[in-house]
Amino acid sequence: MDKGIIYLDHAATTYVKPEVFEAMKPWFTEYYGNPSAIYSLGRQSKKAIEEARAQIAYCLGAHPTEIFFTGSGTEADNWAIKGTALANQKKGKHVITTVIEHHAVLEAFDFLRKEEGFEVTYLPVNENGLVNPEDLKKAIRPDTTLVSIMYANNEIGTIQPIHELASIAREKGVVFHTDSVQAIGNIAVNVKELDVDLLSLSAHKFYGPKGVGALYVRKGIKMESFIHGGAQERKRRAGTENVPGVIGMAAALKLAYDNLEDYNNHLGKLSSRFIEKVLERIPYVHLNGDREQRLPGNVNFSFRFVEGESLLLMLDMKGIQASSGSACTSGSLDPSHVLLAIGLSHEIAHGSLRITFGEKNTEEEVDYLVDTLEEIVEKLRKMSPLYEEFVKNH
């Protein structure tokens, strides 16, 4: 990549780590057998994907037969939600999720609502983005069949009390799914300790390849297949396996688990430094999300009087790659539903900046980021009619 690039959008995606790429490499050109084939080249691939499955299961505290490979985190979410809701619809057609889920979850629920006649309850969150377990308790009805609550939010990094929430669902006999796409690789996730029934992950969020994900399905969970066809994935998810992809996912997850503590410390330091300096040097700033219950590498600020896309473009010109919940970055015209859900006004939501640190970021980069931000925010405020108005009135 261009020399000058500082990548600060690890929640959007990560590069594939060199070790992960090395693990994948021979499976493209050398060991290319179809895992369904009975000859040696096929058996070798089969063995490799089963080892990958075992590795992933081990990291997550699951049994290998509970891990199913998918083509993305989105597919895992779709399958988990549609698959269980439809399989249990005779029991009831009420399902529960939250207002701050990723689109992969929200749109799957929209599908159930609009196409399949389900009723969906959306749990609210507080100003830090936390779900109140009491709200879940109250929302569960006799005809509720599924609860889906994300582990860590992709925009503001807030971490939900999944174990507590899952226990409530367990008590009432309701299936519990968690979209842990953002959590995996950042914090230790153990499905048995959490006591969840379904859990989604996506390799490209933890230094694995794009286009491969997985769904943990607790043994005994009743669900329909989503992609029908061949007998792969024990007849539950058809299609020739992405052999290098699943091997890469397993390698990446192992690396992540082996280095979790160091990685967390590293990210935590960068985040703290960044937060402190910004609050010290840039006025009219709002820190979004929970200060404690958050992903270590996620910082989400709103800069008042400034619009996010402009901010991103100017940062980009300085080599800084970051993200915003501004409407303009998404193609829609509403700012992030997550930022609105935690009570931000449209104006403030439009001025949000999400920085998500990764393993290679340094303190120097944080300092450069703060300097650059200070400059750009000032420049943008100077041309902002909202700022002009604000200054006149104060």
Add this chain to the structure above:
Amino acid sequence: MDKGIIYLDHAATTYVKPEVFEAMKPWFTEYYGNPSAIYSLGRQSKKAIEEARAQIAYCLGAHPTEIFFTGSGTEADNWAIKGTALANQKKGKHVITTVIEHHAVLEAFDFLRKEEGFEVTYLPVNENGLVNPEDLKKAIRPDTTLVSIMYANNEIGTIQPIHELASIAREKGVVFHTDSVQAIGNIAVNVKELDVDLLSLSAHKFYGPKGVGALYVRKGIKMESFIHGGAQERKRRAGTENVPGVIGMAAALKLAYDNLEDYNNHLGKLSSRFIEKVLERIPYVHLNGDREQRLPGNVNFSFRFVEGESLLLMLDMKGIQASSGSACTSGSLDPSHVLLAIGLSHEIAHGSLRITFGEKNTEEEVDYLVDTLEEIVEKLRKMSPLYEEFVKNH
């Protein structure tokens, strides 16, 4: 791979060509931006996948906006079939396919039949595996909304008269899908000349990577999304794009189209040599599929009195990697539905061997294959009670 391996199962999957792998490589570790991101690293990925899309569209004679990336050929088939059938169910709930489709298609229709109350007509095929266009004409009813007929069969290589079949559907205003997973890369496929509405492909069948496919959707075709979530693929197929995967698919398709004639000639020569020698040297052999309308690299034989899995295992011990329609190789206990559909008895279907040649195979390999086959078939027949009986009665 081990020195001694002769790979003769290119219909199951192919290795990634070195040039294709080179094209993919930088997109794992260097140019890893999320195509949805607005900064330079993201725009670069976006540009690359749009170039890949344009390349694929160009090869297929489609418009780039008509190409949608998927996670496999199976997903493309599932989406095409469920997506259009469900979107048009108010018009009617009758759909048509054939008895020799791949499981990805058959199981999608099973889903429509069992879960969504559709009626499915399965067109028969003749002893060569060909669909009779007259049968399609007769099968279309006022409430028919979808016809799905595969371009080339994965087991016996028979190529259907897709243009003729698609024209019949077009005349009656019925959507026409073709699973061209086996055809693409082996024969020139042009969606406009064929006049089809939907067409599936899968990269790993033409020297591209596993875990990535595409669906051509003719402009204006009404269909539902299958994977819901983010705004990728013009909001029709959500999930972070498999950037290296789609780049690899495009590179592989371009290579295939650039070399199609040479490749065909090469495969055709190998197949003819193989067929001739086998018929000359091994008695009680049946050649399956059509002699003319077939994929150039596909040869499917049934060796009487011999069971396919045993044959494969013995070939494997001689380094030969091939496939069979025997029940034993599939985990089910019925032999291939395709072989039964063309009228083979169970016994003969169990003794089938599919050889699918590829670019690196040589005439020497064919000769070695024939020698080895002759030996193995003889050995297996010597221990076959069916052969014993046959000899006694003749």
Add this chain to the structure above:
Amino acid sequence: MYSEKVMDHFTNPRNVGEIENADGIGQVGNAKCGDIMKVYLKIENDIIVDVKFKTFGCGAAVATSSMATELIKGKTLDEASKITNKAVTEALGGLPPVKMHCSVLAEEAVIAAIDDYKKKMGMDVPDTRCSGCCGKCGDTRTE
């Protein structure tokens, strides 16, 4: 995403600022939509002798603001009134489809500023002109 010309106008926007004692001021859009543009006009003998703007908005909003002010500078009020979003976008070498509504904002802000001047001068101003999103947000949300 954006053309070079758009990026140029975004990075170095022309005519940013305020005009003290401006003869006409127009502000359209609102923070809800994520785009606000404010235009200041200095007018002498029906000619726009100076123009400044402030914009809260995305890259396209800033670039179209810059371009629109360039286009009307030195023009008569009549000429300036005929500014269209099409002309602004074309002058920028095009905009991505999802950003087309931004060019409308610039058109509207200029008109609003001219109307403001006319009102101050006691001239007739058609009531039908809108200011704000004019429903454009909703329009493009279905993209």
Add this chain to the structure above:
Amino acid sequence: MYSEKVMDHFTNPRNVGEIENADGIGQVGNAKCGDIMKVYLKIENDIIVDVKFKTFGCGAAVATSSMATELIKGKTLDEASKITNKAVTEALGGLPPVKMHCSVLAEEAVIAAIDDYKKKMGMDVPDTRCSGCCGKCGDTRTE
């Protein structure tokens, strides 16, 4: 897929062939199921002094045939009658789950051959014994 022991018995099956004027012959399975096994016994003083088999079937069918014949060779008819698919599979170090039905075939073929001998000798043979797939195909098809 298969253990080394299975592959050994598949590659070098013991006791393949026919016995001329065999004292007992049993054949089970059918081509529809994809597995046929035929067992020939030479019996002296109630002892299986020689055994041969022919099998049409998959690797597991061949290996279990081979192992089953090894297990009963030199045994009395009573001992041989007690052969079970479990014993055959265990002697092979296990089989993949989808292949378990093959071991049943070997058990049944041996029993059928013994029954054949007994019938020829005018002994009583229970009628309830099945030959053929015994529904096993259907059983495992749901895997």
